[in-house]
Amino acid sequence: MNYISTRGNTAPMPFSDVLLMGLAPDGGLMLPEDYPQIDRATLDAWRHLSYPELAFAIMRLFATDIPEADLQDIINRTYTSEVFGSDDIVPVRSIKDYKQGLYVLELSNGPTLAFKDVAMQFLGNAFEYVLKAKNERLTIIGATSGDTGSAAEYALRGKDNIEVFMMSPHGKMSEFQRAQMYSLTDANIHNIAIQGMFDDCQDIVKALQEDVDFKTKYSLGTVNSINWGRILAQIVYYFKAYFAVSNSNDDMVSFCVPSGNFGNICAGHIAREMGLPIDRLIVATNENDVLNDFFNGGKYSPRSAQDTYVTSSPSMDISKASNFERFIYLLLEKDSARVGDLFTGVKSGQGFDLSDVAELVSNRYGFAAGKSTHANRLATIKAVYEATGDLIDPHTADGIKVASELQRDDEVIICCETALPAKFSDTIIEAVGNVTLPRPKHTEGLEDLPQKVTVLANDAELVADEIRKVVEPKE
Numbered sequence: 001m002n003y004i005s006t007r008g009n010t011a012p013m014p015f016s017d018v019l020l021m022g023l024a025p026d027g028g029l030m031l032p033e034d035y036p037q038i039d040r041a042t043l044d045a046w047r048h049l050s051y052p053e054l055a056f057a058i059m060r061l062f063a064t065d066i067p068e069a070d071l072q073d074i075i076n077r078t079y080t081s082e083v084f085g086s087d088d089i090v091p092v093r094s095i096k097d098y099k100q101g102l103y104v105l106e107l108s109n110g111p112t113l114a115f116k117d118v119a120m121q122f123l124g125n126a127f128e129y130v131l132k133a134k135n136e137r138l139t140i141i142g143a144t145s146g147d148t149g150s151a152a153e154y155a156l157r158g159k160d161n162i163e164v165f166m167m168s169p170h171g172k173m174s175e176f177q178r179a180q181m182y183s184l185t186d187a188n189i190h191n192i193a194i195q196g197m198f199d200d201c202q203d204i205v206k207a208l209q210e211d212v213d214f215k216t217k218y219s220l221g222t223v224n225s226i227n228w229g230r231i232l233a234q235i236v237y238y239f240k241a242y243f244a245v246s247n248s249n250d251d252m253v254s255f256c257v258p259s260g261n262f263g264n265i266c267a268g269h270i271a272r273e274m275g276l277p278i279d280r281l282i283v284a285t286n287e288n289d290v291l292n293d294f295f296n297g298g299k300y301s302p303r304s305a306q307d308t309y310v311t312s313s314p315s316m317d318i319s320k321a322s323n324f325e326r327f328i329y330l331l332l333e334k335d336s337a338r339v340g341d342l343f344t345g346v347k348s349g350q351g352f353d354l355s356d357v358a359e360l361v362s363n364r365y366g367f368a369a370g371k372s373t374h375a376n377r378l379a380t381i382k383a384v385y386e387a388t389g390d391l392i393d394p395h396t397a398d399g400i401k402v403a404s405e406l407q408r409d410d411e412v413i414i415c416c417e418t419a420l421p422a423k424f425s426d427t428i429i430e431a432v433g434n435v436t437l438p439r440p441k442h443t444e445g446l447e448d449l450p451q452k453v454t455v456l457a458n459d460a461e462l463v464a465d466e467i468r469k470v471v472e473p474k475e
């Protein structure tokens, strides 16, 4: 299988090259030339596979240039009960006592208690494998306000040929998030607290990436949500969850996904395109509702950074959805030139209007969307707690709020649980009062561990110096 860019100006390349890439050289996103089609007999055969078996069955269709025994080995080392807490890896539970027909897909039982672990843990092992095969090394730089940075660090810690430099805003993360990242003692993990805001951290990453000389010399790379390997790993759990709640492959099931950069639900969209019997894909947004607007009428109006709200579901506080282009490419029948025009506009702050094909978006592609606010979030956390005894995190609450609102008669909806409540204790306590938040064993006492972090002024050159201290430059 070969991969191409949504903008049409990048030579086709195999999986192992795409894996290490961020944006395509032409500015687009990489995706497979075609999505493989899964017939009914194959679906029947997949229904009873274990998580690692299913992951292998799906990923081998996309990673055709990796020898199957090696791919199997990467997957077997990634999806274990030691890392994800159970052999199911992503268990599904019913919340019918809250609302009939609703289920929660537990994606957040990995090391950092957020769904990003499911893909990132795979990426860490896959990166290590590919770098060894190519005899290359990689310096991952990133900016985080919490979830992404910790998921990346826990996936890449101790990996050969990889150094990680993660910028976070000094004093701006929760105590739990700080402890999670800064307590890592692995020699290849470098935490840098910048005296500034999250946007300043992001600007530093951008400045270093745009310095082509520096980027090449120090083999800079990123692991942000546009990475194809992350999308691929996420496709697997849509199949797994579908099999878990359906009786046979005649049933239709919907998904509701708390969304920010459109990475998670993009994987659901691809699973549906492959032939998984998904009825609707419901996008749930918070107050940053650019996707809700698009999926209800076809107008896409990205925000500027200043117009992006700071909310109590912070991992969905986005101004534009960086994976959205992968869907629009298909919607516009692979018209790369038009996709390029639209997203060049987006980059300079313009929106676009595809209301003429809004019908297709819902009827052909199954999308629907809704929005949730701080008040909705608190009310949903409380109502689910009172009905079921389960605490849910604020992002998951946005999903459950929207799913409840849009659910049709007899529709089965699986809501993705994108984080555990322990990560967002302030909002949980605001919603239900003083409760003891359940914490997985491996995070007990985390805040008492010694921490390792370098505090720097807001200056990209100081970060470059830290990289120079550690990484041997390429000739």
Ligand SMILES: *Cc1c(COP(=O)(O)O)cnc(C)c1O
Pocket (backbone or CB within 6 Å): 114, 115, 116, 147, 148, 225, 258, 259, 260, 261, 262, 263, 264, 265, 315, 316, 395, 418, 419
């Ligand atoms: C990243 C994240 C999201 C948003 O996922 P996208 O793939 O960006 O749509 C939602 N909830 C949590 C907790 C996250 O960490």
